[in-house]
Amino acid sequence: xxxxxxxxxxxxxxxxxxxxxxxxxxxxxxxxxxxxxxxxxxxxxxxxxxxxxxxxxxxxxxxxxxxxxxxxxxxxxxxxxxxxxxxxxxxxxxxxxxxxxxxxxxxxxxxxxxxxxxxxxxxxxxxxxxxxxxxxxxxxxxxxxxxxxxxxxxxxxxxxxxxxxxxxxxxxxxxxxxxxxxxxxxxxxxxxxxxxxxxxxxxxxxxxxxxxxxxxxxxxxxxxxxxxxxxxxxxxxxxxxxxxxxxxxxxxxxxxxxxxxxxxxxxxxxxxxxxxxxxxxxxxxxxxxxxxxxxxxxxxxxxxxxxxxxxxxxxxxxxxxxxxxxxxxxxxxxxxxxxxxxxxxxxxxxxxxxxxxxxxxxxxxxxxxxxxxxxxxxxxxxxxxxxxxxxxxxxxxxxxxxxxxxxxxxxxxxxxxxxxxxxxxxxxxxxxxxxxxxxxxxxxxxxxxxxxxxxxxxxxxxxxxxxxxxxxxxxxxxxxxxxxxxxxxxxxxxxxxxxxxxxxxxxxxxxxxxxxxxxxxxxxxxxxxxxxxxxxxxx
Numbered sequence: 258x259x260x261x262x263x264x265x266x267x268x269x270x271x272x273x274x275x276x277x278x279x280x281x282x283x284x285x286x287x288x289x290x291x292x293x294x295x296x297x298x299x300x301x302x303x304x305x306x307x308x309x310x311x312x313x314x315x316x317x318x319x320x321x322x323x324x325x326x327x328x329x330x331x332x333x334x335x336x337x338x339x340x341x342x343x344x345x346x347x348x349x350x351x352x353x354x355x356x357x358x359x360x361x362x363x364x365x366x367x368x369x370x371x372x373x374x375x376x377x378x379x380x381x382x383x384x385x386x387x388x389x390x391x392x393x394x395x396x397x398x399x400x401x402x403x404x405x406x407x408x409x410x411x412x413x414x415x416x417x418x419x420x421x422x423x424x425x426x427x428x429x430x431x432x433x434x435x436x437x438x439x440x441x442x443x444x445x446x447x448x449x450x451x452x453x454x455x456x457x458x459x460x461x462x463x464x465x466x467x468x469x470x471x472x473x474x475x476x477x478x479x480x481x482x483x484x485x486x487x488x489x490x491x492x493x494x495x496x497x498x499x500x501x502x503x504x505x506x507x508x509x510x511x512x513x514x515x516x517x518x519x520x521x522x523x524x525x526x527x528x529x530x531x532x533x534x535x536x537x538x539x540x541x542x543x544x545x546x547x548x549x550x551x552x553x554x555x556x557x558x559x560x561x562x563x564x565x566x567x568x569x570x571x572x573x574x575x576x577x578x579x580x581x582x583x584x585x586x587x588x589x590x591x592x593x594x595x596x597x598x599x600x601x602x603x604x605x606x607x608x609x610x611x612x613x614x615x616x617x618x619x620x621x622x623x624x625x626x627x628x629x630x631x632x633x634x635x636x637x638x639x640x641x642x643x644x645x646x647x648x649x650x651x652x653x654x655x656x657x658x659x660x661x662x663x664x665x666x667x668x669x670x671x672x673x674x675x676x677x678x679x680x681x682x683x684x685x686x687x688x689x690x691x692x693x694x695x696x697x698x699x700x701x702x703x704x705x706x707x708x709x710x711x712x713x714x715x716x717x718x719x720x721x722x723x724x725x726x727x728x729x730x731x732x733x734x735x736x737x738x739x740x741x742x743x744x745x746x747x748x749x750x751x752x753x754x755x756x757x758x759x760x761x762x763x764x765x766x767x768x769x770x771x772x773x774x775x776x777x778x779x780x781x782x783x784x785x786x787x788x789x790x791x792x793x794x795x796x
Contacts, residue, residue, distance in 0.1 A: 261287040261429065262449040262463045262495055264334040265353075265421065267301040281305075282454025285333065285421070286495040286510070288547045290429020292422065293351075295333055296510060296534070296547065298493035299358055299417030301454075305329050306358075320359035320541050331355060333423055334458055348458050353421045356546075361537045364512065364529040365416035367475025371674055377519035380415055380527070415512055415527075418534055419493075420546065435531055435549045436498065436506045439478035440470045443565030443667070443684050448485040448511060448526070450494025461490075469565070469667075470508075471525060471707075472683040479533035484685045484707050487514030487526040496528045507531050507549075518673060521740040524707040525685075565667050565684060568722050570652040572682045572715055574614035574671040575625075575642065577603045583670035583682065583715035584613065584642060585727060586653050588761045594646050595761065597727055597753065598714030600630050600638045613644045615651070616681050623647050629760075629769040636700075636779040637748055638729050639772050640714075641757070654716065656750035657723040660692050660699060668706035668728055668745070670715025682715070687743065689725070693782055700779050702726050702747035709742055717747045726750050746783070 268280035281304060285297030305328075306321070315321050323329065331353040372378040440446075448466040451458065468485030483496065496509040513527040535547050575584040575598050582602030588595040596613070603611065608627065615621040625644035631637055665688060672683045687705035694700060704717055708731040717725040726747035733740050752772070759768035781788040 261290070262451075263287060263295060263336075264451045264455055264458060264462065265295065265297045265301055265419070265493060266332045266334065266455045267305060267329060269305040269329045280455070283490060283492040284450040284454070284494040284511070285419075286449075286493070286507070287335070287423075287429060288433050288507075291427055292546070293424070293426035294356075294546055295353065295421040295423060296493070297419045297421060298510065298512060299419055300414040300492045302329070302355070302358060302419055303414050303417075319362060319537075320357060322357055323355050329355060331421060333421065334455065334462070335423075335426075336462060348462060351426055352424045354424065356420045356422055357538075357541065358417055358419050359538060359541055360417050361479065361529050361534050363476040363479035363533045363537065367480035368416060368527065371474050371480065371678060371680075372516070372518075376675075377517075379517045380513040380515070414492075416529075418510065418529070418538075420538065433507045433531075433547070433549055434504050435551060436508060439530065439532065440473055440481050440498075440508050442470050442472055442569065442681060444470045444498055446470055446483055446485060446508060447497045447499075448483070448487055448491065448494050449497065450487065450491030450511060450514075452488035452490045454490040456490070466491075469684065469686045471685050472680060473530075474678075474680060475533070477530070477532060477536075479530050481509050481528040481530055482525050482683065483528055484525055484687075487511055489514055510534060518709075520738070522742070523673065523709060524742040565718065565720070565722065567652065568654070568667075568669055568716065568718050569681050569684075570650055571654045571724075572669045572671075573651075574616070574676070574682075575602050575714060576612040576614060576622075576676055577608040580604055581614075581671065581676050581711060582713040583711065583728075585714070585716045585724065586651050587757055589646065589651050589653050592646055593643050594651060595628075595757075596625075596642050596644075597757065598640050598642060599727065599729055600633070600640045602714045603627060603630065603640055611642060613642065614676070615647065615649055616679065620679060621647050621649055629766055629772075631773050634775060635772070636774040636776060636783055637752060637772055639727065639748065639753060641760070641769060654724040655722075656754050657719055657721075657725060658751050658754070660689060660702060660725060660749065662689055662692055664689050665720045666704050666706060666725060667718045667720070668704065668708050668712060668715060669718060670708075670712030670728060672709040672711045672715075674711070683712075690744075692749075695776070695778055695782070699749040699751055701782055702749050704745055704747060705743045706745065707742040708745040724750050727753070 263285045265285045266282040281301040283301040285295045288296045333351050333353045451462045466485040468483045471482040474480040491514045494511040497505045509528040509530045512529050516523050571586045573584050584596040584598040611625045613625045625642045629641040631639045668685045685707040691703040715728045726749045729746045731742050732744040756771040778788045
């Protein structure tokens with residue numbers, strides 16, 4: 258399927274106040290080779306749409322079919338299947354016609370609900386760089402969306418998609434193979450796209466980015482979040498998964514490779530599911546132009562994600578006043594459930610009562626009591642909460658006590674989206690990047706999983722679904738006011754497994770005092786200061 262990925266280039270007379278522009282480009286995917294049909298994104302078309310596109314009528318109907326007077330020049334760059342090892346430039350450029358621009362309403366509604374502007378969400382450019390319009394000739398790479406200013410253009414640049422027809426192209430399959438079900442959280446995925454569009458196809462064309470499905474939202478999972486590392490120019494790229502038989506399954510199309518919340522880069526990409534895009538298109542055409550074939554489900558496919566997907570029943574949301582974080586289920590009996598979270602999730606006053614929110618078939622909120630909180634002077638930022646068993650399927654974690662630097666890992670927690678969203682916990686993938694030890698005992702883990710606000714108190718799992726530790730925070734540079742979601746700090750499971758187990762067995766809160774460490778070396782480590790070694794005098 259990645260051979261069908263392509264580059265879409267658009268030029269013409271700009272109808273927006275963009276100054277002197279030479280063209281815009283993004284990515285796309287051939288969805289019907291026999292008819293030469295390409296599915297792409299609306300971002301590259303937004304500067305060239307006629308004034309009539311902004312009419313209330315077009316906005317309400319959610320689609321636009323070009324008129325004969327529209328002066329839009331479209332070319333599509335494809336790479337023939339046999340061109341992988343060809344010397345020179347194997348790319349082929351074809352002229353194309355825009356058949357239709359349309360809005361995927363289910364995707365649009367999901368984005369509007371989950372990521373509203375009033376909460377500081379941005380998808381076009383870094384909010385800290387809005388005045389960076391002066392061109393530096395030493396940097397030729399410019400984000401495709403950086404010129405899009407008007408709200409109506411911004412809408413096209415996010416939730417509108419384009420259907421193109423190549424001129425003189427009749428090669429390939431007449432349908433695309435898709436998954437018979439919506440994307441599963443934790444499923445491994447690949448994005449095939451061309452960063453920076455037509456800047457240099459021979460260098461960037463059809464680059465791969467690997468990740469997982471982090472979460473889904475909207476009707477039928479119309480919005481897919483992935484941690485596959487996408488860049489500007491990959492709008493319209495296919496999101497793929499691989500089944501047991503080696504078939505590439507088309508899951509969706511990249512809509513926003515980058516996003517920010519409250520001026521912080523999130524590190525996730527937004528994808529519109531193919532099912533949602535095709536369903537919205539089917540209402541606009543007399544006969545379906547994009548036909549899909551369902552791949553058969555396999556036990557191997559399911560086994561790939563069970564280690565990650567089942568941990569969603571082990572992580573809950575913890576609400577304390579107006580704040581929220583995550584918690585990890587460590588014990589379940591008939592009457593009570595116990596969880597671990599972070600002290601700072603409870604707020605500056607360390608609340609004694611919290612709400613525990615569980616998302617399964619429906620949202621369940623139960624009151625909880627704080628059993629133990631480490632003192633503020635303690636090295637480890639931990640708290641234990643108990644709450645009555647609500648009678649839903651909760652799975653206590655099983656912990657590992659072995660950590661291998663470089664092993665795959667997954668961060669699970671209620672990131673970014675607040676207390677009012679009907680979402681399962683978000684999962685992000687990475688590797689265990691570092692293990693900091695003191696006297697041969699791990700005291701801090703670090704990972705490259707994308708970690709955001711709300712994941713504090715959440716879990717870091719290995720690829721077998723065993724708990725590696727409790728996530729405390731990501732990294733921030735106070736001077737630069739920058740957040741680094743792919744560097745985060747985790748309390749190893751070896752720190753708390755024994756005292757928590759003793760407490761569960763005896764119900765003696767005193768057992769948890771073992772979590773209260775005042776070791777100066779460890780305090781320096783967790784304060785990100787170079788530890789001072791204590792040398793014994795020989796005198």
